[in-house]
Amino acid sequence: MNESERREAMRRGPLHGPDLTLNMRSDPRFLTGARGLIASVAEKIGLSSTSCAQVALAIDEALCNVIRHGYKKRSDAPIWVMVWVLADEGVGAGLRIVIEDEAEQVDPSKIRGRDLADVRPGGLGVHIIREVMDVAEYEMRSPVGMRLTLVKYDRPSPGVEPAAVGA
Amino acid sequence: MNESERREAMRRGPLHGPDLTLNMRSDPRFLTGARGLIASVAEKIGLSSTSCAQVALAIDEALCNVIRHGYKKRSDAPIWVMVWVLADEGVGAGLRIVIEDEAEQVDPSKIRGRDLADVRPGGLGVHIIREVMDVAEYEMRSPVGMRLTLVKYDRPSPGVEPAAVGA
Amino acid sequence: MADQPGLNVRMEQVGQAVVVTPEGEIAYTEATQFRQWMRKAHDASPERIVVDLTGIEYMNTPGVATLVEALQSAKKNKYRLVLAGMNTNVRSVFEVARLNTVFEIVQTREDALA
Amino acid sequence: MADQPGLNVRMEQVGQAVVVTPEGEIAYTEATQFRQWMRKAHDASPERIVVDLTGIEYMNTPGVATLVEALQSAKKNKYRLVLAGMNTNVRSVFEVARLNTVFEIVQTREDALA
């Protein structure tokens, strides 16, 4: 497997259904619980405490963005968070998380943070998501909405540097 | 509405779909996260900290029982946890939680704890669930599995004493 | 007896007593491990086992069951089992289960060793 | 400005400085409330605003954005904004966002008031 094949395999993930699915309304009151759920699962499957904190942060940023940008702060629209526990395959414990919504579709290339040198309040969430996860890929979902695929291994698999993937 | 009609209305719950659904495998590693999720939602909708702790405990006991008794410790079977936020209707904040499984069906009247005077290690979970929740009702689910309906209001609605309901 | 994410346990001899100090939570996944620690305390043939629960934020009935088992061993072998440092939530589990009068429950580790 | 479940804020005057001490988390739901507190600190026309983050376990980018806004006000009005007491996770958010060199960040509240 070359690097791009390996990344594609990580993005695609396992064939079986998710180990855990959270289907929540786009209500900000559920954000803390969703983040805590993922952090707890990450801890229990053995991710390092740094990785747990990073995954929790990425999920939180991604869900905030779905609510703010995808649903324009509507609080009653559906969000699905699917979680796969990735078995140890020589690269340590890992999680694959897919977040889907039914919001308006946007060109994935338009989902990007601001220039970090230009200090302004916003435009940081996507940078953080990409930086802390090994894989972070947006795509349009069929027939409506967006899908974000996130993968985090405790140690990056050889040939997949988080920095390279997240850049 | 007389008392039994009121209880029946609480058990039946709202007509609309759940605000939050957690679909998890019967894997004990997910218990802490599930409990934390419910506790966080309870806190954010304004339940008192005592009520939050009680709801979290009840959910945890109920899920432990599904895994141990329902699924005989199989870790790959499905469990659904559905949560409705009950709006303030003069009785304070409230949550309705329905837990469903696909395990073997048992007569709901057989789901009961031990005599509390007879001190032995087990047989306490169902007592706790009934004591801390306003409504706790087991029933057979169609076509397979069991369903547990739990309701917790911060203040019991007039005419529905938790002690009476939970007895 | 490797510690799991949820639970860390220390055990020490203080005079004729053994003090077991779990930290974290004692729920479904941690109960098995905690039971092994309680057996180890029992095997030290103490006059008293003190379980200092100050560091336990959460306990549910699988955890309570391990302590009921330990109490049964204590009664059979005629030593004391004393529980100290329960927070409000843990205490309420014992109260609902009507075990608050069955166990010897004190405020602090010092009280338990007195 | 009623406190929400996730966040409690204290504000006090120490000499010419205003010290804002939030406790809990500053995430999506708390950011609006925290922004109001930062404006209130600004309105006191201090020479320095110290934000003591020792009690903040968690912050995400909506929280960071309120501090960037506060920094912009501070620069425009020529007073200092000093952040103290960040835990590792909070600090790493600032680092990923390359804001660790933009803000004045110190270890403790005492350092910030020195």
Ligand SMILES: Nc1ncnc2c1ncn2[C@@H]1O[C@H](COP(=O)(O)OP(=O)(O)O)[C@@H](O)[C@H]1O
């Ligand atoms: N889930 C999403 N749906 C649609 N657009 C998004 C989504 N997430 C991010 N975006 C777009 O990417 C931009 C950058 O997002 P982010 O880095 O989180 O900063 P901010 O949310 O402060 O703008 C947003 O302004 C928005 O245009």
Ligand SMILES: Nc1ncnc2c1ncn2[C@@H]1O[C@H](COP(=O)(O)OP(=O)(O)O)[C@@H](O)[C@H]1O
């Ligand atoms: N989800 C369930 N499915 C089937 N049987 C159950 C379930 N929950 C409880 N029970 C039955 O009720 C009994 C009492 O449960 P509980 O009070 O939690 O004590 P314990 O689990 O220690 O036996 C169990 O022994 C079991 O027979």
